[in-house]
Amino acid sequence: MLAYALRRIVVSVPLLVGVSLLVFLILRLIPGDPAQILLFGANPTPDMVAELRHQLGLDQSAPAQYWLYAQRLVRGDLGYSYVTNSPVMSEIAARLPYTIELALAALGVALVLGFVTGILAGMWPGSVIDRIATVVSVLGLAVPYFWLAQLLVLIFAVRLGWLPALGLGGPTAIVLPALSLGLGFAAIITRLLRSSLIEVYQQPYLLVARAKGMAPSRLLVRHALRNAVGSVVTVIGLQIGNLFAGAVAIEIIFGRPGLGQYLVSSIQQKDIPAIQGVVLFVAVVYIGVNLLVDLAHGVLDPRVRLGWSR
Amino acid sequence: MVAVTVVEGVAAPATVEAPTGGQPGRTGGGDRFGLIACAVGVLLVLVLLLAPVLAPSDPTSIVGDARGHPSAAHWFGLDALGRDVLSRTLYGGRETLVIALLSTFFAALVGVPLGMLAGYVGRWPGGVTMRVMDVFLAFPGLLLALVIVTIRGPGTTTVVAAVAVSFAPVFARVLYGATQRVRNQEYVAAARVVGCGPARILARHVFPVILPELIVVLSSAIGWTTLLSATLNFLGFGVRPPAPEWGADLAAGLSHISQAWWISTAPGVAVTLVILLANLVGDHLGGRLTRGGGRRRRPARRDTGDAGVPVAEAVAKAKE
Numbered sequence A: 001m002l003a004y005a006l007r008r009i010v011v012s013v014p015l016l017v018g019v020s021l022l023v024f025l026i027l028r029l030i031p032g033d034p035a036q037i038l039l040f041g042a043n044p045t046p047d048m049v050a051e052l053r054h055q056l057g058l059d060q061s062a063p064a065q066y067w068l069y070a071q072r073l074v075r076g077d078l079g080y081s082y083v084t085n086s087p088v089m090s091e092i093a094a095r096l097p098y099t100i101e102l103a104l105a106a107l108g109v110a111l112v113l114g115f116v117t118g119i120l121a122g123m124w125p126g127s128v129i130d131r132i133a134t135v136v137s138v139l140g141l142a143v144p145y146f147w148l149a150q151l152l153v154l155i156f157a158v159r160l161g162w163l164p165a166l167g168l169g170g171p172t173a174i175v176l177p178a179l180s181l182g183l184g185f186a187a188i189i190t191r192l193l194r195s196s197l198i199e200v201y202q203q204p205y206l207l208v209a210r211a212k213g214m215a216p217s218r219l220l221v222r223h224a225l226r227n228a229v230g231s232v233v234t235v236i237g238l239q240i241g242n243l244f245a246g247a248v249a250i251e252i253i254f255g256r257p258g259l260g261q262y263l264v265s266s267i268q269q270k271d272i273p274a275i276q277g278v279v280l281f282v283a284v285v286y287i288g289v290n291l292l293v294d295l296a297h298g299v300l301d302p303r304v305r306l307g308w309s310r
Numbered sequence B: 001m002v003a004v005t006v007v008e009g010v011a012a013p014a015t016v017e018a019p020t021g022g023q024p025g026r027t028g029g030g031d032r033f034g035l036i037a038c039a040v041g042v043l044l045v046l047v048l049l050l051a052p053v054l055a056p057s058d059p060t061s062i063v064g065d066a067r068g069h070p071s072a073a074h075w076f077g078l079d080a081l082g083r084d085v086l087s088r089t090l091y092g093g094r095e096t097l098v099i100a101l102l103s104t105f106f107a108a109l110v111g112v113p114l115g116m117l118a119g120y121v122g123r124w125p126g127g128v129t130m131r132v133m134d135v136f137l138a139f140p141g142l143l144l145a146l147v148i149v150t151i152r153g154p155g156t157t158t159v160v161a162a163v164a165v166s167f168a169p170v171f172a173r174v175l176y177g178a179t180q181r182v183r184n185q186e187y188v189a190a191a192r193v194v195g196c197g198p199a200r201i202l203a204r205h206v207f208p209v210i211l212p213e214l215i216v217v218l219s220s221a222i223g224w225t226t227l228l229s230a231t232l233n234f235l236g237f238g239v240r241p242p243a244p245e246w247g248a249d250l251a252a253g254l255s256h257i258s259q260a261w262w263i264s265t266a267p268g269v270a271v272t273l274v275i276l277l278a279n280l281v282g283d284h285l286g287g288r289l290t291r292g293g294g295r296r297r298r299p300a301r302r303d304t305g306d307a308g309v310p311v312a313e314a315v316a317k318a319k320e
Helices: A002-030 A034-038 A046-056 A062-076 A089-125 A128-142 A145-159 A169-202 A204-211 A216-253 A258-269 A272-300 B002-021 B029-047 B084-121 B123-137 B141-152 B155-184 B184-195 B198-234 B248-253 B263-290 B313-319
Strands: none
Touching: A002 A062, A002 B002, A002 B141, A034 A046, A089 A128, A089 A169, A089 A258, A089 A272, A089 B313, A128 A169, A128 B263, A145 A204, A145 A216, A145 B248, A145 B263, A204 A216, A204 B029, A216 A258, A216 A272, A216 B084, A216 B141, A216 B155, A258 A272, A272 B029, A272 B141, B029 B084, B084 B123, B084 B155, B084 B198, B084 B248, B084 B263, B123 B155, B123 B248, B141 B155, B141 B198, B155 B263, B198 B248, B198 B263, B248 B263
């Protein structure tokens, strides 16, 4: 297990370097001089521009600039916002809790709904429950989350008045954003878990266990789920990135001051360090989560850590 | 005649096996839905092509009261400025679909050859190429698209570029895996021994075999690119205001959702329909192609059957 963990961690390092390189390139690829953007409206003299370029390290070669950038990243320094002049790291830290809250709540919705319906449908394929679950999940996969959000607001906030539509007020404010973001994800889990369970239930070892008189609940928990859940776990890890990405639109719809909203306003204001910071931050979190998911998968399924093909 | 029977004889066991090995509980029905989905998809494209004929009014001209209710004259109601929602949805769909199709095309144009070459050549050049693709895949699709928007500034061509860049690595991933599986088959080795060059082997011996997988990914990709381009438009990085587009119109409906739900309903249903159709067609083709042409491999693996599941899963499967 340790060897597997080490191997997975080592593989992540070049990925992180590549990600930082790509994010660094954003600044180089944007047309126009960042110093000019910063001094826009101040009628800068060439001297002022040159001075600022020197301060920002823009007068150095690209590799030297990347080296500087990478050194700062390792220290957790994401640069300073062009708009507010405060460290991007602290801007991110101030908004992160709202996004984490949203992502976790949506993940909760997805896991609970996805596992319950996926297990029910997978245990009794062809039943009424399975048919309803299939129709709902096929629809759930197709509905764009930013329209689903509007429908939920219309029904539960405007018509029924049960839940708040906007802002952060109280614990109920998270319900609609979490449902909007989590339902599509729940549909993915349902479909995946259903088909893996159906496959697993046909394996000879389950037939043997059943023939020996094992109770269906024990059969499910001890034997079927453990084997079926592997592919689901991997997809959950990959979908975490989509939760962060989906948060962009959901935070704007529900007026939540999280990372997604910050990213969009930074793009509108051409606040390049902020954009770089958020994008890099989310990518690193995404890589980290997937590393953890792979490790968890290795714990659950010895075949994975031993590198057997499935 | 003899040849036909032989082919049928080979194909028959695979067809019989498919229900047990592949997709228990959804035989027959999935096929019927798939065919209906194909038909509806063709109809939808026709309707959008005929928008100038079918639309009751110009999508940008004001034809009635602001936020007018759906009525006999305006089936889907009027938007915040009094423009006909049906006309805007018809014209907007042209924009959305053109972006989705173009970006899928460009993503495939870059991703497919890259993935095939990396998969065929293997060793370090293939490895390095795929590690670079992994770097792109380390960003959630929308984020990568937003990076392109940052670099290029908003606009329709930006959206096409952004969506294409986000999905090219997905195509590369899937084709890489598919090519690797085919590369080590005896007939490819035989072709190499006979003296075929890599270009000929890839074009004549590898591509036809992995084509079914590519077609499945392509059809599902239409759904993914539709969603992503609508999202970028929803966020305001696509078309300029008076122009109709589903994502942009959904955003416009957001601020009026409490008084006029119908503004966002038609574009919302439209986006849902396109993604639904793309998923169903992908499922259908996946089932058909792996059953019909897949007799060389294991009984229809699950991998192309559940095409309804988005990118992340396609990537996950390709990684296996």
